[in-house]
Amino acid sequence: MELQIGPVLQISVPRLVWKEAFFHISEGYERDLATHHCSKVKFRDKEQQEAIEHIDEVQNEIDRLNEQASEEILKVEQKYNKLRQPFFQKRSELIAKIPNFWVTTFVNHPQVSALLGEEDEEALHYLTRVEVTEFEDIKSGYRIDFYFDENPYFENKMLSKEFHLNESGDPSSKSSEIKWKSGKDLTKRSSQSQNKASRKRQHEEPESFFTWFTDHSDAGADELGEVIKDDIWPNPLQYYLVPDMDDEEGEGEEDDDDEEEEEGLEDIDEEGDEDEGEEDEDDDEGEEGEVGMTLAI
Structure with a gap:
């Protein structure tokens, strides 16, 4: 389940759960640290200083919306956790079989x-x-x-x-x-x-x-x-x-064995046909020899 809030904020609910608490704690610390750092930096350009201050104000609003979104998403997840419970119970009963x-x-x-x-x-x-x-x-x-x-x-x-x-x-x-x-x-x-x-x-x-x-x-x-x-x-x-x-590997090996057996049988059949052909040729040569001997007599 993934919710998108506005064109920018996108939060994946399954990964939120209990870990999202880290977000609020670290976020507040980083924001205070950044504000403290900015207050000590001396900007040569007054316009840049004012821009930094306005960016910080806007960022505070973004952070506020992020916190609000997280709280609302948690409420949605709580709601659906309760709705899922009967299905989890039914699934457990079926798995037991x-x-x-x-x-x-x-x-x-x-x-x-x-x-x-x-x-x-x-x-x-x-x-x-x-x-x-x-x-x-x-x-x-x-x-x-x-x-x-x-x-x-x-x-x-x-x-x-x-x-x-x-x-x-x-x-x-x-x-x-x-x-x-x-x-x-x-x-x-x-x-x-x-x-x-x-x-x-x-x-x-x-x-x-x-x-x-x-x-x-x-x-x-x-x-x-x-x-x-x-x-x-x-x-x-x-x-x-x-x-x-x-099992799949075993089936594959059996298939290979079957193919090898079939190929072996085909080779045997071909060799048998060749042997029969050679015997036929020998018989023909023998008959021709007998005819020649008869004529000579």
């Missing part, structure tokens, strides 16, 4: 699959539901919930991670504590297990997927959270339906 929907979706996603080891995939086979909830004022944060069936890895039925922006714009996150069963802590798996490549993984990562729940070092740059919220959650079906590349 498809075994291994979410693990397939994650494995097929290029960024998420890069974080999945073989044991991570096994654990995610017990994942039955995923939900993303944006807080009511949207820009303050969101929460991602994972629901699991009984499994051999941990006791939790649900794992959550929340992202927040405080009034000063500082990002933070918090998450559920994973209650690992004895000897099943995937975040402490051996380096040997870490290096096992999943068949769909492009490259290897040194950490388990589940380390994401305990990593709060840089909430403002949590790429996995953003991928789940902004890319997977709006339409997970597009990744579930990604063709299995291994």
